[in-house]
Amino acid sequence: MKKISLIIMVVTTLFTSCNTNNGKNPFSKLGSNLEENNDIITYYNNVLEAYKTYNNSYITKGINYFDKAEEFITKKIAGVPTIKPIKPIHVIIAPHKKIDSAPKGFTDKQELIQNAFQEIRRSANVMYELIDEITLYLDAEDYFDDKGKKLQDNKAKATIQVEHFNANAKILFEAMSPIVQQAEENILEDHPLKEHIISAKKIIAQVDNFISEVELQAQNDIINQEKLQSLYNELENLSSKSQKLTIKDDNFAKKKSSFNYFNQSIESFLGPARKLMRNSSNTNEFSERDYQEVSSYYNQIINSYNTFVD
Incomplete structure (x- = not known):
């Protein structure tokens, strides 16, 4: 059976949590003075944004750059015409984001969370340095002297940093998630859209499952259609319930369109999910193309949720 080359996120269901700090946010009209809960959620959202930036701009782009550099060197040494890969442009983390010190609301997990995030940042910075070295290496054409050895050495070091990055990301979000969830529940206790938000979170969790x-x-290397169908059926059930929810509070009238968009994103996901199950049943293997399509629609669901709670 053909295995699909999965790009697996080590952190499941990463989406923005809502707090009551933002005066422009409709969710802030509750008037609750829950400073500690807000601090927890604000920190989580800032760390989440930084993690995504490091993962996409440093880790993923770095690995892709090394792969392209390896292909480039192989062709150059063989005398085959080729184009040198472009050094990736890294996104800079906004300096105003407070991510160095975790709030005291994380209690006994505070130090663990801080250390895990610092290790994530360190791995990203090491990756950046390794990329810089290879860029200079390619410019100087030193690969003609060592036959690409430095590239292989740096690529091996980069692989270690990726593993370190992912391991610490897992530690970080597993430590934060239950505390953030409780903080959000505290804030949402009397929220007019509490049912909508909880419903959306359940749907995202089911999609993730x-x-x-x-x-x-x-x-x-297995195909268990019965298990997939069961998970799919529950997702359809949750989606159907979500579509029946209405927003009647005039203070949240603007949220109607974003909640409808969220529901539409779920419906858009279901089609590719059915196709993936159908094709895997017919061919007895998962298609890379089907998997990537499902993953793309999953990202749309996360984006639509974040728009809803923004």
Whole structure:
């Protein structure tokens, strides 16, 4: 059976949590003075944004750059015409984001969270340095002297940093998630849209379960259609319930369109999910193309949720 080359997120269901700090945010009209809860959620959102930046701009782009550099060197040494890869442009983390010190609301997890994030940042910075070295290496054409050895050495070091980055990301978000969830529940206690938000979170968790099951089956060379169908059916059920929810509070009238968009993003996901199950049943393997399509729609769901709670 063909295995799909999965790009697995080590952190499941990463989406923005809502707090009551932002005066422009409709969710801030509750008037609750929950400073500690807000501090927890604000820190989480800032760390989440930084993690995504490091992961996308440093880690993922770095690995892709090393792969392209390896291909480039192989062709150059063989005398085959080729184009030198462009050094990736890294996004800078906004300096005003407060991410160095975790709020005291994280209690006994505070130090663990701070250390894990510092290690994530360190791995990203090391990756940046390794990329810089290879850029100079390619410019000087030193690969003609060592036959690409430095590239291989740096690529091996980069792989270690990726593993370190992912391991610490797992530690970081597993430590934060239950505390953030409780803080959000405290803030949402009397929220007019509490049912909508909880419903959306359940749907995202179910989508995540579905994709995780696909990844697990692909990694283990198995096809369990019964399990996938069960997860899919529950997702359809949750989606149907969500579509029946209405927003009647005039203070949240502007949220109607974003909540409808969220529901539409779920419906858009269901089609590719059915196609993935159908194709895997017919061919007895998961298609890379089907998996990437499902993953793309999953990202749209996360984006639509973040728009809803923004």
